[in-house]
Each structure stands twice: as C-alpha cells, then as structure tokens.
Amino acid sequence: MIEDLLQRSGFTVGIILVLSAFLASRIRLLIQLRHIKGPFLQRITGIPHSLAFLGDDGHNWYNTLSQKYGQLVVVSPTMLLTSSPDLWARMNTHPGYVKSKWFYHAARFDWRGDNIFTQTSIEKHDERRNQMIRGYSGAENLTLEADIEFVVAKLLHLIRSRYAGQRKSMDLAQKIQFFALDVISAIGFGECFHLLDADDDPNNYVNSIREGLSVVCKQAALGTWWLNSIPFIGPKPNLDLKTTNGFYRIASLHASMVEAREKEFHEQKKSGVVPRADMLTSFMKKGLFGIDLKIENLLQIVAGSDTAAGSLRAILLYVMANPRVYKTLQAEIDSTEESGLVSQAPQIVKFSQVKECVYLQAVIKEGMRIFSPINTPLSRNTPPGGDTVTIDGDEIYLPGGIQIIPSFKAMHRNKSVYGRDSDVEVFRPERWLEERDEKKLEAMKREHHLMFGDGRWQCLGKAIAMRELSIVTFELFRNFEWTLVNPEKPWKDLNLFGLHSTSDMWVQVEERKQLRPAI
Numbered sequence: 169m170i171e172d173l174l175q176r177s178g179f180t181v182g183i184i185l186v187l188s189a190f191l192a193s194r195i196r197l198l199i200q201l202r203h204i205k206g207p208f209l210q211r212i213t214g215i216p217h218s219l220a221f222l223g224d225d226g227h228n229w230y231n232t233l234s235q236k237y238g239q240l241v242v243v244s245p246t247m248l249l250t251s252s253p254d255l256w257a258r259m260n261t262h263p264g265y266v267k268s269k270w271f272y273h274a275a276r277f278d279w280r281g282d283n284i285f286t287q288t289s290i291e292k293h294d295e296r297r298n299q300m301i302r303g304y305s306g307a308e309n310l311t312l313e314a315d316i317e318f319v320v321a322k323l324l325h326l327i328r329s330r331y332a333g334q335r336k337s338m339d340l341a342q343k344i345q346f347f348a349l350d351v352i353s354a355i356g357f358g359e360c361f362h363l364l365d366a367d368d369d370p371n372n373y374v375n376s377i378r379e380g381l382s383v384v385c386k387q388a389a390l391g392t393w394w395l396n397s398i399p400f401i402g403p404k405p406n407l408d409l410k411t412t413n414g415f416y417r418i419a420s421l422h423a424s425m426v427e428a429r430e431k432e433f434h435e436q437k438k439s440g441v442v443p444r445a446d447m448l449t450s451f452m453k454k455g456l457f458g459i460d461l462k463i464e465n466l467l468q469i470v471a472g473s474d475t476a477a478g479s480l481r482a483i484l485l486y487v488m489a490n491p492r493v494y495k496t497l498q499a500e501i502d503s504t505e506e507s508g509l510v511s512q513a514p515q516i517v518k519f520s521q522v523k524e525c526v527y528l529q530a531v532i533k534e535g536m537r538i539f540s541p542i543n544t545p546l547s548r549n550t551p552p553g554g555d556t557v558t559i560d561g562d563e564i565y566l567p568g569g570i571q572i573i574p575s576f577k578a579m580h581r582n583k584s585v586y587g588r589d590s591d592v593e594v595f596r597p598e599r600w601l602e603e604r605d606e607k608k609l610e611a612m613k614r615e616h617h618l619m620f621g622d623g624r625w626q627c628l629g630k631a632i633a634m635r636e637l638s639i640v641t642f643e644l645f646r647n648f649e650w651t652l653v654n655p656e657k658p659w660k661d662l663n664l665f666g667l668h669s670t671s672d673m674w675v676q677v678e679e680r681k682q683l684r685p686a687i
C-alpha cells in the first residue's frame with residue numbers, strides 16, 4: 169500500500185518536474201524572443217500557425233505577417249518567420265543550422281527511410297546527394313534535351329489537334345500538369361506517362377499528388393509528424409492499387425517498374441553494357457537500390473512536377489493578363505525566329521537558342537518572382553548555441569534550437585532588395601533589363617536564385633526546370649494566341665504544403681496566323 173503510494177507520488181513528482189522544465193524553457197524563450205516583433209497570441213501558442221497551415225493560402229498569412237512586422241516575425245512560441253534573403257541564405261550555409269523534423273518528417277511517407285528532401289541528418293543527406301547529383305544535373309542523362317523537346321511537341325500537338333481554333337475552352341492548368349508529369353517521367357525513368365497523348369490521367373497522378381500533399385500538410389499542422397518514423401506503426405505503402413491513394417498509390421504504381429529496372433540494370437552490368445541513360449540509371453550506378461530507390465522515385469515525381477507546373481502557369485497567366493508584356497514577348501520571339509538563329513517551327517527551339525532571348529528570360533524570372541512556385545516553410549533549427557544575425561542593419565541574437573521558416577512570397581517582394589515602392593507588387597519583367605544600379609541588380613539576382621534554396625540543400629532540378637520553362641514558354645507564344653475565359657477569376661488555386669494545386673484555368677486558344685503547317 170505504502171509502496172503503491174510512493175510509486176504514485178513519484179510518478180506525480182516526475183510529471184510535475186517535466187511540466188516545470190517545459191514551462192521554464194517556454195518562459196526563457198518568451199524572454200529571449202521579446203525583441204522580435206509579432207502578435208502576442210503567437211508568442212504563447214502555435215494554434216494560429218497550425219490553422220494557417222491547414223488553410224488554403226498559408227503563404228498569404230505569412231506574407232501579411234511579414235508586411236506588418238518586418239523581416240523577422242514570431243509565428244509560434246518556438247518559431248520565427250523571415251523574409252530576409254540574407255538570413256535564408258545563412259540558414260542554408262552557416263554551420264550548425266539543420267532541417268527541422270516537424271516539417272521534413274511530416275513529408276516522410278515510409279517509416280523505412282527518407283528521401284533526399286525529408287532527410288534531416290546532414291551526413292546522410294550529403295551522402296545521398298552525392299549519389300544523385302549527376303542524375304539530376306543531366307550529366308549522365310544524354311537524352312535530357314531531346315526528351316524535353318519531345319514532350320513540348322506533344323503539348324503543341326494536343327493543343328493544335330483538340331483545342332486551337334475550335335472555340336472550345338481548355339483547362340490550361342490541367343494540360344500544364346500533364347506536361348510537367350510527362351517531362352519528369354520521360355527524363356526521370358525513361359517511361360513517359362503519355363498523359364498529353366491521352367489528354368487524360370487514367371492512373372490518377374494529379375489527384376494522388378494532391379491527396380498526398382494534403383496528408384503531409386495535416387501531419388505538419390497537427391504535430392503528428394513523429395508517427396512517420398515509428399517502425400511498423402508508421403506508414404508503409406500498401407501495394408494494393410485498389411485500396412490505396414495519395415502518395416501510396418504512386419508508390420504502388422511504380423514498385424514493379426523500379427524493381428524491373430533494378431533487375432535489368434544488374435543483368436546489363438554483368439554483361440558489361442548499360443545502354444539506358446536516364447536519372448534512375450544514374451542513381452543505380454551510384455549504388456542506390458531497393459527501398460531507397462523507390463522512395464527517391466516518388467520524390468522525382470512530386471518535386472519535379474508541381475514546382476515546374478506552378479511556375480509555368482504563373483508565367484502564362486501573368487503574360488496573358490499584361491498586353492504590353494504579351495506583345496513585347498511575341499515580338500522578341502518573332503524577331504528571333506526571323507533572324508534564322510533558332511530552329512524553325514515545326515521543329516522545337518533549343519535551350520541554347522532560347523536562353524539568349526533576354527526578354528523571355530526576364531518574363532520567366534519575373535513570373536516566378538511575382539507568383540512563387542514554392543511557398544513551402546522550409547524550416548531550419550538554429551545552431552544549439554544560437555546565432556547572431558544582422559537584419560536591416562540591426563544585430564539580432566537568435567537562441568539555439570528554435571525554428572526559422574522562410575516566407576518566399578514576402579522575400580520576393582522584399583523592398584530592401586527590389587525597391588521601396590509598390591512596384592514590387594507589379595509583374596514587370598523590364599525590371600530585370602532596365603536596372604542600372606549594378607549592386608541592386610546583383611542583390612535582385614541573388615534573391616531570385618534563393619527561390620531554389622541554397623548551399624547543400626539547393627534544388628537539384630534547377631537546370632532541368634529552367635530548360636523546361638524556357639523552351640515551352642517560347643513555343644506556346646510562338647505558336648498560339650491565348651485568351652483567358654474568366655479574367656475576373658482566372659483559376660482556382662490552393663496552397664498544399666506550400667505548392668500550388670491549381671485547376672480551372674480556362675482559356676481559348678488560336679493558331680497564330682503566320683505559322684507553318686501543323687506537326
């Protein structure tokens with residue numbers, strides 16, 4: 169009886185000690201963060217942040233906070249938000265900063281392993297990156313350029329054969345998603361999904377990504393991310409296609425393909441010749457097999473499609489909505505074509521040709537700035553001993569172990585980089601061509617570059633994305649005239665885990681008169 173009582177009071181004392189330690193650490197943080205601006209409620213609870221994360225437009229919540237409170241804002245008792253490019257760069261390059269588990273492990277979809285994106289250990293991440301960098305860079309993907317051109321030709325063919333000049337409205341958001349998925353499947357693992365050929369998504373890739381992102385979003389917002397790492401309890405794809413959805417559906421769809429590719433690779437390696445030259449082959453050459461290869465294959469699809477699709481939709485929408493830009497862009501495309509320096513339609517333009525189109529490149533840059541394809545709160549923990557940073561000329565101490573997230577929307581409109589007036593809110597590609605202050609232009613370019621991350625975690629698909637965007641934007645405006653069907657509400661856009669899930673971008677499209685015969 170006495171023993172029982174002692175045991176119980178020992179347990180109660182234990183709980184009281186844990187709660188007191190927690191409370192003391194929260195009070196310490198409250199004091200340490202008192203010099204950083206932010207609403208009082210967010211200093212004592214993470215609920216407003218969780219609600220924003222669960223909503224459809226968390227990026228606007230972050231942007232509003234940044235506009236109101238400045239480049240560093242308290243978003244929860246242990247978390248800050250920044251729109252400072254310098255701080256975001258530092259979080260990616262300064263020793264001691266690490267990826268936060270609350271965010272990255274929420275995106276873990278299999279307890280057996282991490283992909284390069286969800287990996288929070290620096291050593292393991294760097295090792296995996298070494299295995300993948302050549303595959304993503306295209307160094308071992310000899311058909312990269314041809315594959316992108318091949319899919320662009322499919323997109324043009326679909327528009328031309330089913331929509332152009334037929335007074336038929338087309339959901340451009342959907343075609344762009346098909347395009348991005350066809351590109352990543354063709355260059356990623358040599359098996360184009362052929363969604364553009366079918367003008368349909370019979371395997372439900374688009375919805376599966378949407379469902380997967382929505383689950384991940386909830387895990388991060390509700391703080392249940394840690395479940396994903398528990399062996400046997402955490403998630404493991406159910407490979408039965410009939411009963412599975414979200415990311416697991418894609419994993420199930422691909423499991424046998426990845427296994428077959430692995431088998432083929434080992435057989436060919438034995439015979440001394442591995443003829444394939446896609447990303448998957450490159451990963452295998454670097455020793456990536458089994459569950460790791462499957463997990464990375466899923467990442468290829470998600471990271472490689474929604475990001476590029478989100479950028480392209482924004483570029484197209486903003487050009488269609490700006491007659492001056494539309495005309496100037498087409499004038500550049502036409503004069504480039506007339507100069508005879510680019511492949512003539514119906515051939516697809518080469519990246520080496522289109523990257524010389526300065527106005528087009530400025531349009532792409534500006535489209536991605538004004539409507540960032542990524543608004544993901546890529547959270548970092550500060551070094552254990554804290555860090556002192558300079559923001560707006562002030563030195564600020566950041567305590568150890570708190571989390572900092574970037575607000576990309578606010579960063580891309582940062583007035584100390586782009587100018588101190590409302591011009592930062594305007595889509596104006598000319599800003600990239602007319603700026604005479606070299607220091608300012610450098611700062612703008614640096615900020616823009618940071619949309620792909622920085623340092624050891626910098627985007628592995630940047631070169632692919634820029635190729636894809638340059639070629640397809642050139643071809644869509646060289647070949648067609650575009651009209652928005654609902655300019656007052658041009659699309660439906662949801663923010664899911666910081667990626668744009670866009671639909672109902674209705675357009676009508678006409679063949680441009682001076683064009684040569686169809687492909």
Ligand code: HEM
Nearest residue numbers: 284285471472475476479546619620621625627628629633
């Ligand atoms: C406009 C398009 C894109 C943007 C804005 C973008 C942006 C980013 C950003 C900000 C990161 C850093 C994430 C972090 O810090 O945790 C990242 C990482 C990554 N991206 Fe992209 N991305 C784009 C397109 C692509 C494409 C097309 C692919 C694949 C072909 C891709 C593959 C990856 C991979 C594998 C990583 C992880 C790199 C690592 O952790 O080492 N991305 N991307």
